[in-house]
Amino acid sequence: MPRTVALIRGVGGPTALKMPPLREVLASAGLGDVQTLQVAGNLVLDDGGRSPDEIADLVRDTVRGAFGFDLPVIVRSHAQLADTHARNPFADGSDGRWVQTVFLDAAPSAALELPAGIPEEAVLDGREVFVRYPAGIGGSKLQAGWFEKRLGVTGTARNANTVAKLIAMSA
Structure with a gap:
């Protein structure tokens, strides 16, 4: 089953996040098997039936609560991401x-x-x-x-x- 991609804006420098703890807190928040790519806020996760807006809010709130950073999150489904790449x-x-x-x-x-x-x-x-x-x-x-x-x-x-x-x- 295709998964969802969440992109956290502004990860790095003073807002650097360690990926293992990030994966742990997001999995604990109910986002299933969370994978990260690089250290730049690229997440692949299970949506658990949530809408993109619900996922964005959940990731943002979880990062704020666990790490103290209020960083915007943009979410795309696998199909949307593939379509984006095809349109580029x-x-x-x-x-x-x-x-x-x-x-x-x-x-x-x-x-x-x-x-x-x-x-x-x-x-x-x-x-x-x-x-x-x-x-x-x-x-x-x-x-x-x-x-x-x-x-x-x-x-x-x-x-x-x-x-x-x-x-x-x-x-």
Whole structure:
């Protein structure tokens, strides 16, 4: 049975979470066999019949209670994640590190307008923004926070390699 993916925004630095304790507290909260990918807030879990909003709230509340960090959580089903990857116009590029999907908590009402003269390409499609960084991500102005401010929604970014791994883990 396919599983659900929860993406915690802002894991790292002062809000770093150790993955074994995170898995334990989420499993204790009723999310079944919780798996993590990397140390960046990528979770694959059993939804237990809960809606995506219920899962997001449960993960956020559990992280806040156990670790003291109030971090947004964005949830996608396996099918939604696979569909997102299929819709990404840049996903077939040779280097998935330089292609990101910014997962949004809601479809924005604003249009996406990129600054002139930048090397990046970005496409808004529903609740995702697909971004290609031909010159690398580190020096780009188009980070997840940039999209959040302009679109008025919360988002978290994952590169195409990570998205592909999460699809495989949640199958």
